[in-house]
Amino acid sequence: MHGFSWNSSSCARGKPRIGKIIMSKLHDHCADAMQQQDEQPVRHPEFKITRKLADEVLELVDTHHTPPFPRTYEVWYTYAAGSNELVTNQIDMTIRNAGSLNTYEIDQIHGEYLSSNGQEDINSTIQSELDSILKLIQEHLSCNEDFSGSLDRTMANLNDSSSPAQLRKTIELLITDNKKMRAETTKLTDNLEQSKSQIQEIREELAEARENEMRDPVTSLGNRRLFETSLARIIKEAKSYESETCLAFIDIDHFKRVNDTFGHTVGDQVLKYFGSLLIKNVKGQDICVRYGGEEFAVILPDTKFANARLLMESIRAQIEASNLMLSKSNKPIGRITASFGLVKVCEGDDPKKLVQRADTKLYEAKNSGRNCIVCED
Numbered sequence: 001m002h003g004f005s006w007n008s009s010s011c012a013r014g015k016p017r018i019g020k021i022i023m024s025k026l027h028d029h030c031a032d033a034m035q036q037q038d039e040q041p042v043r044h045p046e047f048k049i050t051r052k053l054a055d056e057v058l059e060l061v062d063t064h065h066t067p068p069f070p071r072t073y074e075v076w077y078t079y080a081a082g083s084n085e086l087v088t089n090q091i092d093m094t095i096r097n098a099g100s101l102n103t104y105e106i107d108q109i110h111g112e113y114l115s116s117n118g119q120e121d122i123n124s125t126i127q128s129e130l131d132s133i134l135k136l137i138q139e140h141l142s143c144n145e146d147f148s149g150s151l152d153r154t155m156a157n158l159n160d161s162s163s164p165a166q167l168r169k170t171i172e173l174l175i176t177d178n179k180k181m182r183a184e185t186t187k188l189t190d191n192l193e194q195s196k197s198q199i200q201e202i203r204e205e206l207a208e209a210r211e212n213e214m215r216d217p218v219t220s221l222g223n224r225r226l227f228e229t230s231l232a233r234i235i236k237e238a239k240s241y242e243s244e245t246c247l248a249f250i251d252i253d254h255f256k257r258v259n260d261t262f263g264h265t266v267g268d269q270v271l272k273y274f275g276s277l278l279i280k281n282v283k284g285q286d287i288c289v290r291y292g293g294e295e296f297a298v299i300l301p302d303t304k305f306a307n308a309r310l311l312m313e314s315i316r317a318q319i320e321a322s323n324l325m326l327s328k329s330n331k332p333i334g335r336i337t338a339s340f341g342l343v344k345v346c347e348g349d350d351p352k353k354l355v356q357r358a359d360t361k362l363y364e365a366k367n368s369g370r371n372c373i374v375c376e377d
Helices: 008-039 047-064 070-081 085-098 103-114 117-157 164-213 224-241 255-262 264-281 305-321 351-367
Strands: 246-252 287-292 295-300 338-344 373-375
Touching (some): 103 224, 246 264, 295 305, 305 338
Antiparallel strands (some): 246 295
16 A cells, blocks of 8 residues: 655755745746736727727617617717717707607718718819819919020020021021910910819809708708707897797607608608698798707797797698698598797897797697697797
């Protein structure tokens, strides 16, 4: 039988050797640990913040059932980060009105507030055209310098003793250089005219792009950006000229029911119809916009409050009396109504205060049974 014998003397003698082994192993272990720590990637200081935002974005995607396409992610990330107040306000209002946000509304918000590709393309084209013009001018200046040098050399070679043959040759050289200069000038003129036409086209494209930035693609009304840029100016004008100016907020009642029952294509048709109804009833200086979702706003400059109320009542009655039907099956869509909140510009008003008051009156109308107008006292 094999046993294990304990020899105290040999153990005592072995202690230093064992201690060295243990210390050596411990040193190697610490060195390996430190090396592993050094090999770990250093995280960016904002890693935790962006990771937290990413988690919030994915939670929003799940909550609202919006596929995480790149532009969808960008919209939700902007919202979660709170980096764009317009995007935040638009999403909050849409969720408050409809309870959720669909893919179409995500695309609309992205196109209105986050997309700048069209503007960048136009700016790039303008810069390219300006570079071309600068190049043409530089080439023409170079030709001018060559022609001036030729003239200087010719004058230096001419003297009283020049023979008729020399004079003839000099004149021929001058005529040749002059023809060349005239050809270059004609070429420059033609190229500058072409550039002028191209710049005019770019201006028209730029004007169209700016107009599209202010236009709702579904209803062809103005969008919220147009509303916000116009309201401050109109309030200032109302105070300067002491003219009465009104603001109406309008919300189509139970619009979510239309989308859920008939789909978003039919819902868009209802929005288009309502937008055309607004345009038909307002005058030239009035501004109609789709404020977001199924909510609209009408700015009425230089309009008495009583007249604004009569106008809103006329629009309310017209939408209520509409008999909307599906175009293919002639199936009725059902009764469509709208709620209205109407206010006027008062002393000390700014756009934010005026919008808040109009929004408050709109929700009073919705809480009062809908299909009605609530005005300020």
